[in-house]
Amino acid sequence: MRTAEFRRELRAWLDGHDLAPGDDHGLDAQVAQLARVRRALWEADWMRYGWPREVGGLGGPGVLRAVLGEEVASRDLAEPGIWSMVEVLVPTLIDYAPPALAAEMVPRLLSGREQxxxxxxxxxxxxxxxxxxxxxxxxxxxxxxxxxxxxxxxxxxxxxxxxxxxxxxxxxxxxxxxxxxxxxxxxxxxxxxxxxxxxxxxxxxxxxxxxxxxxxxxxxxxDGWKLAMDLLPHERSTCFWHRIAHLHSRLDRLLADGCEPDAGALGAAWLDLHTARCRSALTQRALAEGGRLGPETSVDKILLATAEQRLFDTARDLLPGTVELTDEGAWRTEYLYSRAATIYGGTAEIQRNIAARRLLDLGKE
Amino acid sequence: MDAEERELLEQTLRKTMSGASGPVLDASLADLGWAEMLAEEPGTAIPLVFRLLGETGAHASVLNDIVLRETGGPPGRTPALPYTGGLWVEWARDGSADDCPLDPSLPLRRVAAGGAVPLAEGRRALGWWLLGTGRAMLALARRHVLDRHQFGRPLASFQALRHRLAEAYVGLEGAEAVLTATGDDDTCALLAKAAAGRAALTAARHCQQALGGIGFTAEHDLHRHVKRALVLDGLLGSARDLTREAGSLLLREGRTPRLVDL
Known part of the structure; x- marks a missing residue:
């Protein structure tokens, strides 16, 4: 199925099926919501596109999974971090588990029956x-x-x-x-x-x-180290696209929440997000054309982490007092979580070490 | 144009720009078929020519051609171009002007306010030029930190400098992605020039620091690229102007446009 067609039909389906989360934003509720969304999308086949038939998928390009994740993130149906975990776990099983084990187990994860x-x-x-x-x-x-x-x-x-x-x-x-x-x-x-x-x-x-x-x-x-390295390209293509989509939705929310009209700060936040999005689109195009992703994905990682922290810094600046004092805690939680963006998945410093050594060819430290 | 022809063209252009600048380069580009390239393969010709201007440090009056192409006016003129701060300039074709105090080699002169001109193509072209200028600075800094030793070690072995150059590199890569991914949309062009201007200025800062004293001398080439980046950033709107314009658009629309898709 072509990407644009998939997106159009998926959107139509989501418009007609209410999967919005309830008011409880606790972790138990988030995980239950994740399972609910996966189950519904699995039963309607959306969750199967982009995965091989051997593990219960319907085949097609992996980019369809990026499109699905973008729609899920844009509609706030599931928290993007835990939504994206399948993107590293399933390819690992496909590439390294005995085929029968992968065939037995992967559908349990994709269908929301297991985490x-x-x-x-x-x-x-x-x-x-x-x-x-x-x-x-x-x-x-x-x-x-x-x-x-x-x-x-x-x-x-x-x-x-x-x-x-x-x-x-x-x-x-x-x-x-x-x-x-x-x-x-x-x-x-x-x-x-x-x-x-x-x-x-x-x-x-x-x-x-x-x-x-x-x-x-x-x-x-x-083979453990190789397995760990092999999952980076998955994390840094589809998962990043989901996260970038999520961050765009948060910039929308910042505008909707009546932020101070600081055009310079808002423009800078958007420019960072747009840059991360453009880079990620090129990365996924390279992957779709059969390219092997390597150290250059450290650039994607740095751009994304920088964009994420700038966005939430901007939110705190332009919604003064919200992170600190309001009862409704969404901005507080997400602002605080964004502090980890330069730590998890390889710190900002490790990424710069990789860029210096492998991309700029500066030799050893 | 296939990949091989493109590669050959790039080599030819790079060689030409390394030996000529200003009106001489304009003439050489005309001989190489610039007008035809622009008419037939703008998507290849504009990024290539403007990036190479940046990488080689040469200049030519080709920005006029890009702007005129978009306005549809007769070729050969020098339209008034908006500059940051509400100023206007023109890019003299005969190389006569020497009015740009910061980068005197550029035939850029201040003129009275002009009329509205479409800016998208010019911004995109300048974005490629700024990207090339940034890459030129990074190449100079990289060579320097590998060659120069202090404390008995190459400068390149010090993490503080490695991270500065990595930062410059990431900015330039990001800007190239924005330039590459853009469609015909005006907003895409605006963001592309903002990204490229910002990346070039970031590269200027880090590369200047990595080059230390030698990069501050007139005999080293770095200052030419730094000044070029500063002047080009202001032309058709600086990174700061354009970023603010992007923010105003967000405030007007109340929603973030998703300008690229998979």
Whole structure:
């Protein structure tokens, strides 16, 4: 199906099916709403476009998923961060899981029956992810026994499965493997993190001698780092497009909320968003034409994070007192969350290191 | 024009611009078929020629042709062009003017207020020029930090400088995306020049700093590009003017236009 046609028909369908969230903006309600929207879109097939038939999809270009996410974000049907998680989880399963496992599991996620999470960061391994120390040891029966601790694991408290990185070999990139772990396995404890924006969407995950069947290894032993790197292009194409669409909707809301008419500040916020959008469109065109995405997506990441923080700084400036004093907390929550935009998914500094080393070819530090 | 022809044209243009500027370059461009290129393949010719003007540091009066093409008036004239601050200028074709105090090599002279002219194509072209100027500054700074050593290490090994140049690079890449993604819409052109002006000024700031003392001397080429960026930014509306105009449009419409789609 052609992109424009897909967008038109999708919009018509959404106009006729009320999936708007209720008044409860708590995390439980958000996750329930996410599942509700996915279920409806799966049953009406929209959620299947752009995914391969082997995992329950209807095929077609991946750009259709970006269009779907844009409509969902623009209509505020689901929070864009948790909406986009499938964009990294599903390609990982398709590329690294045994085909039967992917075929069995992916529809559960896409249809909203399950949530999954991604266990990468650790207390001792943030920017330096390759130093992670969660350990997986193979026992005599071919199963793996995993012990360690993860942190910043989004939606772990709701998740049925986890794509988990653990060390199976020596130090460094090559010693890391990836697993598809059932979150109800004995030995897993999840503790939601309190964060500054007041939404407990991140969690700590403790793994105490958790048994993982041998067939739940993703790829071969030692493929974990490659898997982690392979998901970046997914995160930085479709997911970014969703987020950019969301930010446009927030600039609209700022105008609708009667902000101070500071044309210079509003124009600057729009210019940043428009720049991120143009760059992301080119990135997705390159991906659609079969290009491999590499370090140049750090540019997309920097542009997006910069645009996001500028937008919410502008909102705070032009709606004076709103972030600090109003009871209705949407601007406060989103303003505070935007502080993390230059931290998660690779910090602003790591992105600039990559740009300097790989894109400007400045040699080693 | 296929990719190979385009590559060949770029090489030819770059060589020509490296050896000539002003009226001499105008004549060379005419010989190379500038008028035909502009008529037949503006989408290729304008970005290429204007970006290369920036990268090589040359100048030509081709902006007049872009503006006249849009007004539909007879070729060869020098229309009055709005400059920031409510000023007006014209770009002399004979190279006679030396009225631009900041960048005296440019034949830009102040004139009385002119009539309204369509600006979209000119803004887009100047955006490409500013992008090229920014890339020229970044190339100079990059070479310098790789070559020069202090404290027994190349400057390029210091993260503070790496991040400055990365910042300049990201701005230029963003501006190129905006220039590339634009359609025929006036607002797209406005945002494209704003993005390019801002990126060139950001590059000027970071590259100047990375080049240290040598970049402040008249013998080093950096100052030519810095001054060129400042002058071009003001022409047909500065980044600041255009950003404010974009904001006024938002306030008028009450909604953010989504100007590019997948």
């Amino acid at each position: 999954w999470c991604q266990g990468f960061s650790e207390p001792g391994s943030g920017s330096d992810l390759a130093s992670l120390s969660t350990r997986a040891v193979r026992d005599n029966g071919g199963d793996w026994v995993v012990s360690g601790q993860k942190v910043w694991t989004s939606l772990a408290q709701y998740a049925a499965r986890c794509v988990l990185l653990a060390r199976t070999g020596g130090p460094g990139h090559d010693g890391i493997s990836a697993f598809f772990v059932d979150m109800d396995s004995p030995g897993i404890t999840v503790r939601p993190l309190r964060t500054m924006h007041g939404v407990d969407e991140f969690a700590e995950v403790f793994l105490d001698e958790v048994r993982v069947p041998g067939e739940r290894l993703l790829g071969a032993p030692g």
